[in-house]
Amino acid sequence: MFTMSERGAYWYKNGYNPNAMKTLLAAGIPTILLAILPKTFADMGLFDVSWIGNFTWFIGCALGYFFFTLFERLDPQVPTFAGETDGISDGTLDGAAATVGSEPPAISAEVPVVTEPAP
Numbered sequence: 001m002f003t004m005s006e007r008g009a010y011w012y013k014n015g016y017n018p019n020a021m022k023t024l025l026a027a028g029i030p031t032i033l034l035a036i037l038p039k040t041f042a043d044m045g046l047f048d049v050s051w052i053g054n055f056t057w058f059i060g061c062a063l064g065y066f067f068f069t070l071f072e073r074l075d076p077q078v079p080t081f082a083g084e085t086d087g088i089s090d091g092t093l094d095g096a097a098a099t100v101g102s103e104p105p106a107i108s109a110e111v112p113v114v115t116e117p118a119p
Helices: 018-043 050-074 093-102
Strands: none
Touching: 018 050
């Protein structure tokens, strides 16, 4: 996960997940418009639905979830690691014990003591 390798599981395209970028635009633009346009329409004397601006955070979250799920189903980008078990725990004690062999060794408790005074 924490690698700068272009072949890493989370590299995507130049370090950006294309589905996340599409979701940002598809959910962000309507949400910003819902925050700005209702007040503009009310100021012009058309209709007043400016109350919807109070809910744009929730609307944006719902749109983001919807669009990201849609884009991932159409063109999956997030790796699933299906079939891989080495170093992956499912959260149970058995799963955690299975990952112990793939973890690096713990840092030694023995710390060398330097007795020379610093110059």
